[in-house]
Amino acid sequence: RKEVEQDPGPFNVPEGATVAFNCTYSNSASQSFFWYRQDCRKEPKLLMSVYSSGNEDGRFTAQLNRASQYISLLIRDSKLSDSATYLCVVNLGYGGSQGNLIFGKGTKLSVKP
Amino acid sequence: DAEITQSPRHKITETGRQVTLACHQTWNHNNMFWYRQDLGHGLRLIHYSYGVHDTNKGEVSDGYSVSRSNTEDLPLTLESAASSQTSVYFCASSESWPNTEAFFGQGTRLTVV
Numbered sequence: 309r310k311e312v313e314q315d316p317g318p319f320n321v322p323e324g325a326t327v328a329f330n331c332t333y334s335n336s337a338s339q340s341f342f343w344y345r346q347d348c349r350k351e352p353k354l355l356m357s358v359y360s361s362g363n364e365d366g367r368f369t370a371q372l373n374r375a376s377q378y379i380s381l382l383i384r385d386s387k388l389s390d391s392a393t394y395l396c397v398v399n400l401g402y403g404g405s406q407g408n409l410i411f412g413k414g415t416k417l418s419v420k421p
Numbered sequence: 422d423a424e425i426t427q428s429p430r431h432k433i434t435e436t437g438r439q440v441t442l443a444c445h446q447t448w449n450h451n452n453m454f455w456y457r458q459d460l461g462h463g464l465r466l467i468h469y470s471y472g473v474h475d476t477n478k479g480e481v482s483d484g485y486s487v488s489r490s491n492t493e494d495l496p497l498t499l500e501s502a503a504s505s506q507t508s509v510y511f512c513a514s515s516e517s518w519p520n521t522e523a524f525f526g527q528g529t530r531l532t533v534v
Contacts, residue, residue, distance in 0.1 A: 342522075351511055351525035352464070395464070408454070408479075409513075409523055413463035 311335060312412035314396050320418045325386045329415045331379040331396030341372055343381050344395040346414065352395055355381075386419045393417070423448040427512050427526035434533055440499040442529050444512030452515045453495040454523065455479075455487065457508040464511065470495055471517070502533045 314331045321327050333341075341358040356363065358370040358379055369382040379396055396412035425446040434440050446453065455467040466479030468487040476487050484506060486498045499506055509530050513523040 349528075351527050352523075353525070354522050357522075408466060408469060409515075410466075411456075411464040413461070 311410045314412035314415050318416040326384045329381045333377050333398045338398045340399040342397040346393045391419045425526045427529050431530045434502050438502050442497045444495050446514040450514035451517050454513045455497045456511045459508050504533050507533045
């Protein structure tokens with residue numbers, strides 16, 4: 309089983325739609341969680357961290373369910389500029405690998421006019 | 422402004438040649454990483470370093486080596502380039518745990534012919 313699994317998509321949605329991405333991780337000892345965004349042919353960039361209490365940044369809401377080892381990202385009122393690949397990222401945070409980020413393969417979002 | 426830069430951005434090389442990809446960061450981060458990104462695989466960790474003179478193997482380290490002689494640089498060497506190493510390579514850096522946001526370079530597109 310892959311350490312971090314995501315639905316690869318693509319998700320094709322109209323402007324203004326709400327879209328949700330899901331991610332599961334296999335290591336229950338994982339310590340921290342993130343969503344990164346990657347535009348075509350560009351480097352990944354941090355979108356937001358994910359906390360157990362859930363967190364929101366404008367139109368973006370991230371949730372973590374440790375019991376189910378499940379992470380989600382909700383995008384409301386989608387914009388054309390949200391078109392990108394969204395990467396679910398997990399950090400084990402212990403032992404000799406505390407700095408290492410484990411990336412899912414990404415979910416591609418395409419927002420259409 | 423602090424940054425992380427990779428060079429070259431594009432390279433074509435022949436099978437069997439030794440190739441070195443440069444990565445330089447001015448964040449003064451202890452952690453540095455090399456990833457490769459291929460269709461269908463997402464980002465996979467090649468090597469990582471948590472400080473000067475520290476290097477560690479990642480998930481796909483065969484055929485690659487790194488050295489860390491100072492804080493700013495982590496060059497990646499392909500000992501004898503193979504066609505299977507055609508990929509996009511990303512270098513990243515981050516502060517020590519728990520501040521694990523990773524900042525990525527713009528990537529190097531390597532083609533081995």
